[in-house]
Amino acid sequence: MDVQRKDVHNSDTPVLCQACESRHRGVCGALNGDQLLRLSKHSTRRTVEPGTELVGESLQTTSYSNIISGVVKLSKMMADGRQQIVGLQFAPDFLGRPFRSENGVSAEAATEVQVCSFSKHLIERMISEMPELEHKLLEQTLNELDEARDWMLTLGRKTAGEKVASFVLLIATHAFPDNEKDSIEFDLPMSRVDIADFLGLTMETVSRQLTKLRKDGVIHIVNNRHVTVPDISRLSDRAGF
Amino acid sequence: MDVQRKDVHNSDTPVLCQACESRHRGVCGALNGDQLLRLSKHSTRRTVEPGTELVGESLQTTSYSNIISGVVKLSKMMADGRQQIVGLQFAPDFLGRPFRSENGVSAEAATEVQVCSFSKHLIERMISEMPELEHKLLEQTLNELDEARDWMLTLGRKTAGEKVASFVLLIATHAFPDNEKDSIEFDLPMSRVDIADFLGLTMETVSRQLTKLRKDGVIHIVNNRHVTVPDISRLSDRAGF
DNA sequence: CGCTATGTTGACATAGCTCAAACACAGTGG
DNA sequence: CCACTGTGTTTGAGCTATGTCAACATAGCG
Secondary structure (H helix, E strand, O other): OOOOOOOOOOOOOOHHHOOOOHOOOOOOHHOOOHHHHHHHHHHEEEEEOOOOOEEOOOOOEEEEEEEEEEEEEEEEEEOOEEEOOOOOOEOOEEEOOOOOOOOOOOOEEEEOEEEEEEEEEHHHHHHHHHHHHHHHHHHHHHHHHHHHHHHHHHHHHOOOOHHHHHHHHHHHHOOOOOOOOEEEEEEEEOHHHHHHHHOOOOOHHHHHHHHHHHHHOOOOEOOOOOOEEOOHHHHHHHHOO | OOOOOOOOOOOOOOOOHHHHHHHHHHHHHHHHHHHHHHHHHHHEEEEEOOOOOOEEEOOOOOOEEEEEEOOEEEEEEEEEEOOOEEEEOOOOOOOOOOOOOOOOOEEEOOOOOEEEEEEHHHHHHHHHHOOOHHEEEEEEEHHHHHHHHHHHHHHHHHHHHHHHHHHHHHHHHHHOOOOOOOEEEEEEOOOOHHHHHHOOHHHHHHHHHHHHHHOOOEEEOOOOEEEEEHHHHHHHHHOOO
């Protein structure tokens, strides 16, 4: 567990939070120095390997987390093993289903992930005391809902080619939210199987569509995971926009 | 526009709200008599025909609504006309995307719908003043997110047969949330084309799967729209649970 | 009672799935 | 240093669920 310290003045930012993205863009942005301190006293920061389960589908959870870095995949599974990834979360997203013990999805680290976790109780009390915190949470939830609905269009109505292009585009824009250049370079945060589970396809179809994008010069596949996109707008066209 | 009246005592429930489901289960449940009165002074209630567009996909909206009765479908469309219904809303759901002028989906009455609308400004001010209201909104948004993710599993991983069964089950459980009996009877709130757009299928496939369910005795189709389900658990099995 | 909407059914086409084999590469031990 | 194994990925050859297109049936409505 991390050590917390505070400065001479009571209300300064705890060291743990100083370099944290959530401090500004995440839910913690709603907190002042004292509140941050209170929360950080009961926070633990940890780094987990890809594949680590952070939240179980029907498991009771007693803690929530902020994602500090890395990518978390949220997925659902059917009794016979069919799986669907229903969302990806990036820093500085809040992880967990407030006001309900079961969350209905399981959360697994897709890449190496750093999280900052705190007790469910504490957060829920702070939420009830601090409207700004609840407001931040509502904003994030609304954004996730928008994203979920965008993805429903992808799942229900796009072709395999459009789906794969949409996925690459999603990662590209999330990796570099405010990219100015046309060209861009990044790592795909997950395996072909995961991509298939996100797109409602099979691994083989994903692979074929990726090589199609490569052969058509829309992307370069450097190293299975590593990809460059010379012209985002061409990719965007392929995604069905 | 409806007439507002108040009783002798200032803080009684406005007549407009007295018989309203949202008063209790919806967002208005967070309001006391005075607050309700303030809101209801700027509310209008109206009934619209099936097919009426309530919110445009990229249209700026200046009002929010509560659904009093009926079913509203939320949909997205691609440039070439492909359409996906991304959610259904029932009474007493809140309709509209807070904190953003564009909402990214269009909302259309599936059945005859009664809504109670109020100005965006007023609601947003009331939200900022009243944490309970925001809390209600957060709870509804979280529920919608859960439902959206359930549906993503349906869209991405279920077969046509399972999709259609899932849809019938969804309507059955929403029409009678606390049904005790095995058997149940109701109207489908939308056409085959709409069902197809909700399930990511074609009209023809929906039709075929419905007749399959009928021939297998899982449902009875009385009148195209009107359906009876003799044994919910059999339907549930077909939906992939 | 006929007209138009909407829904059903059939015959055929095809996108994406399945199964199987080859490949690529990183790590491991000899 | 090189074979050996394991994991992930690509590619190929059929197969099947679902889409497409077109004819027909039915329901609702003037």
